[in-house]
Amino acid sequence: MLPLQGVKVVEIGQNLAGPYASEILGMLGAEVVKIERPEGDDARGWGPPFHAGIATSFHAVNRNKRSIALDLKDKAACDWLRGFIGTRDIFIQNMRPGSLEGFGLGAEALRAANPKLIYCSLHAFGAVGPLALKPGYEPIVQAFTGMFSVNGSAEAPPARVGMQVLDLGTGVWAALGCLAALQRRHLTGEGGVVDTSLFETGLGWMAQHFCGYFVSGKQPPRHRSGNPKLIVFQAFDTLDGEIVVAAANDRLFAKMTAVLGHPEWGADPRFKTNADRIAHREIILPLLEGAMREKTSAEWAEALEAAGIPCSPIHDLAGVEAHPQTAALGIIQEMPGYDLRGIGLPVSFDGARPATRQGAPALGEANAEFGAPVPKKG
Secondary structure, three states: OOOOOOOEEEEEOOOOHHHHHHHHHHHOOOEEEEEEOOOOOHHHHOOOOEEOOEEHHHHHHOOOEEEEEOOOOOHHHHHHHHHHHOOOOEEEEOOOOOOOHHHOOOHHHHHHHOOOOEEEEEEOOOOOOOOOOOOOOHHHHHHHHOOHHHOOOOOOOOOOOOOOHHHHHHHHHHHHHHHHHHHHHHHHOOOEEEEEEHHHHHHHHOHHHHHHHHHHOOOOOOOOOOOOOOOOOEEEEOOOOEEEEOOOOHHHHHHHHHHOOOHHHHHOOOOOOHHHHHHOHHHHHHHHHHHHOOOOHHHHHHHHHHOOOOEEEOOOHHHHHHOHHHHHHOOEEEOOOOOOEEEOOOOOEOOEOOOOOOOOOOOOOOHHHHOOOOOOOO
């Protein structure tokens, strides 16, 4: 039995953050119904690549859902939707701020009708404050939170993180907030309002940087592959490529210097502790870099792993897919109804990962099943 079996969720979401939040709940067993405009979620067209006429970006975050197409300009459709939400446990939305209130779909109205409802909103900048009504997308909020300023190499301009870390991370926080509110409802009988945002998620991911900044007053330096607070914790050029090494404490550093054939570096008082190595980075890093160029990535990986030092080649997607560890976890799953695979939920229960029970829904395929009014054409 999946943990959320019997929980009913309705989503009015678009793009990534809101849909990912409800997909997480759906993967955990909840019944999720996605409400879409007559033309569908914008993300259906976010391609190429496409599969079965739907962008793969949409497939990735809309599994285990049913789709109802509604025209909210139609009063009958709005009336039906308010009644439908009244039968659900959780409502998730990430629409433009303030846009749902005019349809009677705001938190105050829906919770007045159904006090047990958990109403979850995903915002760009937060539920309150001068930017509460400001829309925002991933790269805009990455820039706003300071993430650009700490990403990329010191020699290059600031850069964005190369995945939708705020959209997907906010989806995770939303799902976690819904689960916490559901547990509170078990205790009190009352639902509640859950708010999160891309901005808050970004600040959360930046917590370590801000903590250091609050003490030092200094902007942390950028590093292409490493961590400016740790040595050794970065990529090195080798004879035939690159390898990432994380000798992230003093014991591992000493072991690494022995593997490199220079145990004297590990005993050198300038390099004994991480703080010492940071203070003398201009000396120690060139020494390490020169030694690492003497062998291939495979040779270093074998030697470092034998000494218990964490390291990894820099995989592309094909390399990750082909690795036996990926296969052992069984995290790549088929999407029923499509000749398509995706990444499953990154959590298991009693040794079993929740399955993808259904691929992304066709637009409006569940209108008849739930008795929803069909949008008028044209």
